Amino acid sequence: MHNDETQSFLADETGQPSNAWLNEQALRLFNFFGPAALNPKGGFWALGRTGEPLRPACAVQEVQPLHNATRFVHCYSWAHRFGFAGAQRMIDQGLEFIWKQHRDAQHGGYYWAVSNDGVIDPAKQAYGHAFVLLAAAAAKAVMHPFADRLLDDIVEVIEQRFWEPERGASREEFSADWQVLSTYRGQNSNMHLTEALIAAFAVTKDRVFLQKAEEIAHLIIDRHARSAQWRVPEHFDANWQVDLEYSGDPMFRPAGTTPGHALEWSRLLIELYQAGEKRHAWLVEAAEQLFLNACQTGWCRERGGFYYTLDWQNMPLQRKCLWWPCAEGIAAAATLQQVSDRPEYAQWYRRIWQFSATHLIDHMRGGWFAELDQNLRPDETIFEGKPDLYHAVQACLISLQSGAKESL
Numbered sequence: 447m448h449n450d451e452t453q454s455f456l457a458d459e460t461g462q463p464s465n466a467w468l469n470e471q472a473l474r475l476f477n478f479f480g481p482a483a484l485n486p487k488g489g490f491w492a493l494g495r496t497g498e499p500l501r502p503a504c505a506v507q508e509v510q511p512l513h514n515a516t517r518f519v520h521c522y523s524w525a526h527r528f529g530f531a532g533a534q535r536m537i538d539q540g541l542e543f544i545w546k547q548h549r550d551a552q553h554g555g556y557y558w559a560v561s562n563d564g565v566i567d568p569a570k571q572a573y574g575h576a577f578v579l580l581a582a583a584a585a586k587a588v589m590h591p592f593a594d595r596l597l598d599d600i601v602e603v604i605e606q607r608f609w610e611p612e613r614g615a616s617r618e619e620f621s622a623d624w625q626v627l628s629t630y631r632g633q634n635s636n637m638h639l640t641e642a643l644i645a646a647f648a649v650t651k652d653r654v655f656l657q658k659a660e661e662i663a664h665l666i667i668d669r670h671a672r673s674a675q676w677r678v679p680e681h682f683d684a685n686w687q688v689d690l691e692y693s694g695d696p697m698f699r700p701a702g703t704t705p706g707h708a709l710e711w712s713r714l715l716i717e718l719y720q721a722g723e724k725r726h727a728w729l730v731e732a733a734e735q736l737f738l739n740a741c742q743t744g745w746c747r748e749r750g751g752f753y754y755t756l757d758w759q760n761m762p763l764q765r766k767c768l769w770w771p772c773a774e775g776i777a778a779a780a781t782l783q784q785v786s787d788r789p790e791y792a793q794w795y796r797r798i799w800q801f802s803a804t805h806l807i808d809h810m811r812g813g814w815f816a817e818l819d820q821n822l823r824p825d826e827t828i829f830e831g832k833p834d835l836y837h838a839v840q841a842c843l844i845s846l847q848s849g850a851k852e853s854l
Contacts, residue, residue, distance in 0.1 A: 471807065472846075481532060489514070492830070492833055519537055519544070521839055556603075572616045579639070584645065644659050648721065660718065708740035715729045730785055733778075741794055766818070769838065774841075795845075
């Protein structure tokens, strides 16, 4: 980061990023992805480092996973509320693609991955369905005419296919015709379902959504994370017993623990506490413990940034510094300051923002670098280009919402 950018970032004597700076970063992210990510055939392109579409060379690369379009709807619904020009077009295209391409009109539910030519991966994943619910809630928040159609459909699918009332959590994965694919249960999909349920409660005031979110939090955090010294177990069997030896997909189901998910849960627990009219004090305790433990064990003291994964002895497994744990750490630190005056949260908020502004934000071209090597240089071993708006822009907007509010 150049000196003038540092001075702009450290605009006040506390070292806090100013609201003007946060607004600018959010706007730059929305401008970086829209309309460049709009695929004229439908859905959205992945973007390269300079913001150009990563046009596929073969069918395999044309895959559009379900969480891609749904996250765009969520983010640009937020942008729409701030009056961002062009947001409506992004929302419209995302909702159309979800309904026409991802939705399985025969069996119900939503395919995990599609292209404009058809279905690539027909599996029905809880992770993807959680984001359909989030997109539907976001669209309803901006009164989109198709929001209720999508919301009614996804609520029925989750209730009938995924939700296990005896467990208070979601099943994980099915085939296109709803045959069970595995006995695996995962916290990641349930964490994002919690996020979506909170959003659905906010726009409908239906307490069924709130109750489900509280049940998931109780199972994964109050029961399992508490007993694991405030580390979030990622992988479980069908009976929701922790599988310490599990090693799956290095991106979506990595071995060990993931500090970024503890940070993400920290924010969600405070949001759940506030949505539930502050009835459950344990949510604040858990949010604080998760955050502090993740920062103590997951932050690289030598170079900064969070390790991607740790083993059960709190030693780094994947040392890569990815963008999203930093974004989630910022959002969690900002949110915790709403319920606590402990100085650590303000200190970590400044520290993580300073690292992100110095190493992750591409001030020249826009967007955030997705990963850094051990010398803090941009790398592309896991992610190509700049794949994310969702985590990065939420770091900006949650920071704004948690402090003095200014509009974009």
